[in-house]
Amino acid sequence: MSQWFRKSFRKVHLLYVSPQWAQNRGEKFDAVAYGDAYERAGVDCVQLYCKDHHGVCYYPSSLGLQYPRDILGELLHELKKRNIKLMAYVSMFFDNYAMGLHPEWRAANEAGDPHKTGPFWHASVCSPYAEFLLAQLEELASNYEVDGYWLDIIPLARHLPQETWMIQPHPVPDYSLHAQKRYREITGKGLPLRPTAEETDAIFDVMAGEVDGFMNRAYAVLRKHRPDAVITYNAAGAPGDPLDSGDLISIEGHAPHYTRQSFIARWAKGQSKPFEMMTAGGVSRTPLGGGWNALDQKPATILQLEAAILVAQAGNPTIGQVPLPDGSTDPGQFETFGKVFHPIKALEPWLVGAIGVSDVGLVLASKPRKASAHWLRMSASAEAVHEALIAQHVQYDIVRLDKDISSYRAIVLAEQTALSNAEVAKLRAYVQGGGTLIAAGNASLFDENGMQRADFALADVFGVTYAGAVLADFVYLTLDDDALKSSVTPLPILVDQPAVAVTLAGGRTLGRLAEPEARRTDATTVLWGDAPPDWERAHPGLVEHRFGAGVCRYLPFPIKCDGIPNLWIKRLVGVLVAGAVADPLLTTNAGPGIEVTLNRQGGRQVIHLCNHHAGDPNRLSIGDNVMWASGVEVSLDLARVGLSAASSVYAAPGTQLAHRTEGGKLLITVPDFSIHSVVVVE
Numbered sequence: 001m002s003q004w005f006r007k008s009f010r011k012v013h014l015l016y017v018s019p020q021w022a023q024n025r026g027e028k029f030d031a032v033a034y035g036d037a038y039e040r041a042g043v044d045c046v047q048l049y050c051k052d053h054h055g056v057c058y059y060p061s062s063l064g065l066q067y068p069r070d071i072l073g074e075l076l077h078e079l080k081k082r083n084i085k086l087m088a089y090v091s092m093f094f095d096n097y098a099m100g101l102h103p104e105w106r107a108a109n110e111a112g113d114p115h116k117t118g119p120f121w122h123a124s125v126c127s128p129y130a131e132f133l134l135a136q137l138e139e140l141a142s143n144y145e146v147d148g149y150w151l152d153i154i155p156l157a158r159h160l161p162q163e164t165w166m167i168q169p170h171p172v173p174d175y176s177l178h179a180q181k182r183y184r185e186i187t188g189k190g191l192p193l194r195p196t197a198e199e200t201d202a203i204f205d206v207m208a209g210e211v212d213g214f215m216n217r218a219y220a221v222l223r224k225h226r227p228d229a230v231i232t233y234n235a236a237g238a239p240g241d242p243l244d245s246g247d248l249i250s251i252e253g254h255a256p257h258y259t260r261q262s263f264i265a266r267w268a269k270g271q272s273k274p275f276e277m278m279t280a281g282g283v284s285r286t287p288l289g290g291g292w293n294a295l296d297q298k299p300a301t302i303l304q305l306e307a308a309i310l311v312a313q314a315g316n317p318t319i320g321q322v323p324l325p326d327g328s329t330d331p332g333q334f335e336t337f338g339k340v341f342h343p344i345k346a347l348e349p350w351l352v353g354a355i356g357v358s359d360v361g362l363v364l365a366s367k368p369r370k371a372s373a374h375w376l377r378m379s380a381s382a383e384a385v386h387e388a389l390i391a392q393h394v395q396y397d398i399v400r401l402d403k404d405i406s407s408y409r410a411i412v413l414a415e416q417t418a419l420s421n422a423e424v425a426k427l428r429a430y431v432q433g434g435g436t437l438i439a440a441g442n443a444s445l446f447d448e449n450g451m452q453r454a455d456f457a458l459a460d461v462f463g464v465t466y467a468g469a470v471l472a473d474f475v476y477l478t479l480d481d482d483a484l485k486s487s488v489t490p491l492p493i494l495v496d497q498p499a500v501a502v503t504l505a506g507g508r509t510l511g512r513l514a515e516p517e518a519r520r521t522d523a524t525t526v527l528w529g530d531a532p533p534d535w536e537r538a539h540p541g542l543v544e545h546r547f548g549a550g551v552c553r554y555l556p557f558p559i560k561c562d563g564i565p566n567l568w569i570k571r572l573v574g575v576l577v578a579g580a581v582a583d584p585l586l587t588t589n590a591g592p593g594i595e596v597t598l599n600r601q602g603g604r605q606v607i608h609l610c611n612h613h614a615g616d617p618n619r620l621s622i623g624d625n626v627m628w629a630s631g632v633e634v635s636l637d638l639a640r641v642g643l644s645a646a647s648s649v650y651a652a653p654g655t656q657l658a659h660r661t662e663g664g665k666l667l668i669t670v671p672d673f674s675i676h677s678v679v680v681v682e
Helices: 031-041 071-081 096-101 129-143 177-187 197-225 258-269 300-311 331-350 372-392 421-432 482-487 564-580
Strands: 011-014 045-051 085-091 148-152 230-233 249-252 275-279 316-321 360-363 396-399 410-414 436-440 464-469 475-479 493-495 500-504 511-516 533-540 543-547 550-555 586-588 594-601 604-611 633-637 649-651 659-662 665-669 676-681
Touching: 031 071, 031 331, 045 071, 045 129, 071 085, 085 129, 096 129, 129 197, 148 197, 177 197, 197 230, 197 372, 230 249, 249 258, 258 275, 258 300, 258 372, 258 396, 275 300, 300 316, 300 331, 300 604, 300 676, 316 331, 331 676, 360 372, 372 396, 372 410, 372 564, 410 421, 410 564, 421 436, 421 543, 421 550, 436 564, 475 533, 482 564, 493 564, 500 533, 586 594, 604 633, 665 676
Parallel strands: 011 045, 011 316, 045 085, 085 148, 148 230, 249 275, 275 316, 360 396, 360 410, 410 436, 436 550
Antiparallel strands: 464 500, 475 493, 475 511, 511 533, 543 550, 586 633, 594 604, 604 676, 633 665, 649 676, 659 665
């Protein structure tokens, strides 16, 4: 595969969608004007809709709904002249034209009713539609020398509450006749009408295998004609992707969920593939959570912040663009792209090949195919800890347990429920060798296939044994340790999560849990509040256990860190992690809304500061009324980053900064900035 994508940081996702009912379809599309405007804006890659959810093909095709013009051919010609890459977008398992001609190709529920998301029917991967789609891909690949393919609507995830993960769910079970037939061929038995939880897991595994097999066939078709093309798909490489077979990671992230965008970027940064994050260019929301087809473009400030969050993790920002169905677009769209991409172009020498430098490893070990019912809770818990760590300015990596973790000062294992014996052994050896583990909830209670164990696999490390679930909607946590009471709170903390009952087995309590006097009902409210704690029904809370040369601190409940109800838990997690890192790589006086990231690029250190406050839609900068971050200072431990001294300190792309060294720490005052600042130490 060509490696051009690792050096591409300025992409537009061109949602050219022009359905049959629209007026003047394509009459105002001017490929030369588009090419010139992209070149002026500094765009280096365009991902063009070549087939949309309606089934419209924007190139001559013997299949699908025909369009009056060859949009792909015209734009590809102009982009090649300007050395701008083009990736072909293809809507895969939404195709209302084909589903209208062949309703028997639709995925269906047990009553035979077809599955639908908004106005679009889900095609069954087991139906003859698969052959129809492969034929379309064959025509596309054989006739156009594009640089890559971006495949959308791949049915990947379980039907679970997904919030804004943007992973297309697979209808499970799919009771279409084609899927039923295929399931019997594979398993030798029919699809159960009322599957148990274990049967649903098994059905999803079979269906994920069908999707995997189809995608491999699609890759073969595309690579037969374009062997060096980059191929990816929506949600490729996400924590919930059961295939992970794309050439690059591509995950959606949308304003104003800036901490979610940061979490996505940090996850992808820890993988071996290049990655991009997709964000809608529009403001208007859709039921799926992004303004992908909105004509009201976001202000440049928001797009600049979204791009900054991503490039700080060495990722590739990709911004959606929506033309009118007649092919025209407003010049203001391209002007906004220029405001985002020109500053990034100036920073690219400090972006390519950068890797994270961290004190802490945050484990995200989701098993989205074999333990698919667990992937969301495992991802959500890791994301919750991320909220606490970026507020505390802890330098951390999101890690899988197939990699070496011995260099980290602390490992956080929050509600990582489904762990293999090998993963458990790695964590046990880490603590035994002197590491600090901060664990929470049902971590290690299930194996890698999602089957519950009799006890935590890490019970000996936690210093507790599993005693079942606490039968209460919430619990109260009281900290007994004086240092924690001083740095967090001496008051009871309402933990708005179901807790885990544990029995001490070598550990000592630093805090206690109490069940409420009554379950949460309308009849038991204290006016608008909840029932008070009942200390007659108490359980171990925060538990500390010395294991080998290391230590584990265990919280017997899942962690949440967002919003008012979880303020104290967020502070507690931050304090526990910060306390495990006695001499951090980096410290700063920056406020919690400024995300600070330390990277290494060759022999230099690159520090990114991203001001999340600048993207607050209720306090957005207008004109010269800019939200500035002032007086920010950063301290860097020179020895720990491998430097004996700093020969040069500057704000990229080139402003020299005053600095001093005290006690082996490099002290830097960051110039005032509004959205993004990059400080380089050489």
